[in-house]
Each structure stands twice: as structure tokens, then as C-alpha cells.
Amino acid sequence: MPTSEILKNADFRLISEFAQPDAKKRLSLGEALSGAAAYNIYRNALGQIILDPVKAVPVSEIWLYENPQALASVKRGLRESAEGKSVYRGSFAKHAKE
Numbered sequence: 001m002p003t004s005e006i007l008k009n010a011d012f013r014l015i016s017e018f019a020q021p022d023a024k025k026r027l028s029l030g031e032a033l034s035g036a037a038a039y040n041i042y043r044n045a046l047g048q049i050i051l052d053p054v055k056a057v058p059v060s061e062i063w064l065y066e067n068p069q070a071l072a073s074v075k076r077g078l079r080e081s082a083e084g085k086s087v088y089r090g091s092f093a094k095h096a097k098e
Contacts, residue, residue: 006042006052 015032036053043049064070
């Protein structure tokens with residue numbers, strides 16, 4: 001996997017110096033963790049490790065991420081809405097099924 005797909009910001013800061021694993025090869029990452037529930041872990045040939053925070057996508061929504069055209073359309077719509085390019089079409093409440 002190309003580094004550019006993993007490393008989204010090269011502005012690293014030292015969190016802890018000379019951290020050593022315990023007998024079971026565990027490291028305490030306490031203050032280094034940003035609150036994510038899960039991480040992808042990458043290691044290069046030099047032994048450097050990157051923890052990439054990830055979130056799970058519900059199976060019922062994964063189709064969007066597997067369909068590049070649909071995802072691009074959603075992103076375009078969100079961008080246009082943020083730019084004020086949306087048009088109010090009234091309420092669609094009468095079409096909701098409860």
C-alpha cells in the first residue's frame with residue numbers, strides 16, 4: 001500500500017520517549033490514543049509502526065463505499081450543500097412510512 005494512502009499528515013510529535021514493552025510485549029499508549037475505538041496497524045521494514053484510527057461501517061451501508069459513482073455523488077451533494085448551492089423543495093414528510 002502506498003505511504004500516501006496511510007500517512008495523511010506528516011506532522012508528528014513525540015508523545016513518550018524510550019517506552020519499553022512489558023514481558024508480554026505490550027506498550028501503554030494511554031495519552032497517545034485519540035479516542036478511536038479501533039486501529040489499523042502498519043509496520044515497515046525498519047520496525048516503525050503507524051496506528052491509523054478507523055471506524056466500522058454498518059454492513060447495510062457498505063454498498064455506498066463499494067460503489068465509487070454513488071460515493072462521488074454523495075460527496076458532490078454534500079460539497080454543494082456546504083457551498084449553499086442546495087434548493088429547498090419543501091417537506092417530504094408526507095412520503096415517510098412509519
